[in-house]
Amino acid sequence: MSVSEGTQQGLPCVFLTHSSGASALVFVYAAHLASWKTSDGVEQLFVSSGAEYGGGKAIRGGVPVCWPQFADRGKYGKHGFARNSDKWRVVRTSTEPYPCVVLGLTDDEATRDAFPFPFELRYSVTLDGPESVSTSLTVINTGDEPLEFTTALHTYFRVPDVSNIQLLGLQGVTFEDSTKGGEKSVQEEEALAIVGEVDRVYLDSPSEAFILDKTGDKAIRILKMGFADAVVWNIGSERAGGLKDLGAGEWKNYVCYEAATIGKAAKLAPKGSWTAGQSFSKVPLSSLPKPSCSK
Numbered sequence: 001m002s003v004s005e006g007t008q009q010g011l012p013c014v015f016l017t018h019s020s021g022a023s024a025l026v027f028v029y030a031a032h033l034a035s036w037k038t039s040d041g042v043e044q045l046f047v048s049s050g051a052e053y054g055g056g057k058a059i060r061g062g063v064p065v066c067w068p069q070f071a072d073r074g075k076y077g078k079h080g081f082a083r084n085s086d087k088w089r090v091v092r093t094s095t096e097p098y099p100c101v102v103l104g105l106t107d108d109e110a111t112r113d114a115f116p117f118p119f120e121l122r123y124s125v126t127l128d129g130p131e132s133v134s135t136s137l138t139v140i141n142t143g144d145e146p147l148e149f150t151t152a153l154h155t156y157f158r159v160p161d162v163s164n165i166q167l168l169g170l171q172g173v174t175f176e177d178s179t180k181g182g183e184k185s186v187q188e189e190e191a192l193a194i195v196g197e198v199d200r201v202y203l204d205s206p207s208e209a210f211i212l213d214k215t216g217d218k219a220i221r222i223l224k225m226g227f228a229d230a231v232v233w234n235i236g237s238e239r240a241g242g243l244k245d246l247g248a249g250e251w252k253n254y255v256c257y258e259a260a261t262i263g264k265a266a267k268l269a270p271k272g273s274w275t276a277g278q279s280f281s282k283v284p285l286s287s288l289p290k291p292s293c294s295k
């Protein structure tokens with residue numbers, strides 16, 4: 001097990017290496033998990049070939065930390081400032097029992113201009129198995145007034161071709177369809193296929209979901225803990241050209257499944273704290289919940 005600090009794309013970063021050979025790369029900038037390779041050396045996260053690094057830009061791919069606001073649902077800027085802040089710092093690292101880094105962000109004059117509340121954020125990334133990684137976000141209200149926020153861990157999962165994937169675990173869940181002005185529907189399908197632009201906020205969604213690639217022999221199991229909601233997003237071919245930092249044709253190579261708290265903002269009393277996390281693991285198709293989901 002090892003944890004080391006270095007530089008990638010001109011930015012300070014932390015490398016986590018598991019004894020199995022699994023690895024992860026976390027930029028200190030934006031506390032951005034940008035690579036997670038399982039022990040077979042296969043990259044599980046998508047990062048755009050056109051991604052921009054640093055300079056106040058959000059990195060297109062990996063796991064942006066959206067805080068204190070999801071999307072443009074509020075007055076604090078799209079997806080908040082945590083995802084493109086250069087003020088994050090390494091709080092601690094450890095190697096036992098697993099490689100882990102904890103990053104921190106504290107309010108300052110610039111954040112208080114954008115969001116007038118004192119706070120402390122802690123974000124940890126732990127490489128806790130040959131085929132698993134876990135992240136956790138803690139928000140502490142260090143001020144004397146109540147603090148409210150919405151948030152998402154905006155994971156871009158790498159997929160060979162998004163038209164071959166199915167998302168399991170959202171059947172019967174009410175979603176707001178952002179492609180239809182937030183119109184509410186209930187998902188009827190057991191398995192969601194990604195056809196065209198998909199941009200949905202699932203409210204009070206179950207903690208477990210799976211991304212199944214019909215051509216693969218394993219699925220990704222996503223477990224969210226403490227996040228009430230989930231977002232599913234792929235830009236689709238028609239609008240992909242509008243994302244300047246997305247490489248040509250690369251809309252096919254990702255699906256975002258985001259653990260989120262959006263429908264009801266989290267509310268922190270003075271000095272209160274809030275923690276939520278997510279865990280990803282590769283699992284055999286035989287462990288999927290429904291027979292129709294097996295290969």
Ligand SMILES: O=P(O)(O)OC[C@H]1O[C@@H](O)[C@H](O)[C@@H](O)[C@@H]1O
Binds near residue numbers: 071178200233258
């Ligand atoms: O281009 P951005 O700011 O990174 O946002 C990407 C997408 O993020 C998703 O979380 C939203 O649901 C989408 O509506 C949005 O387009």
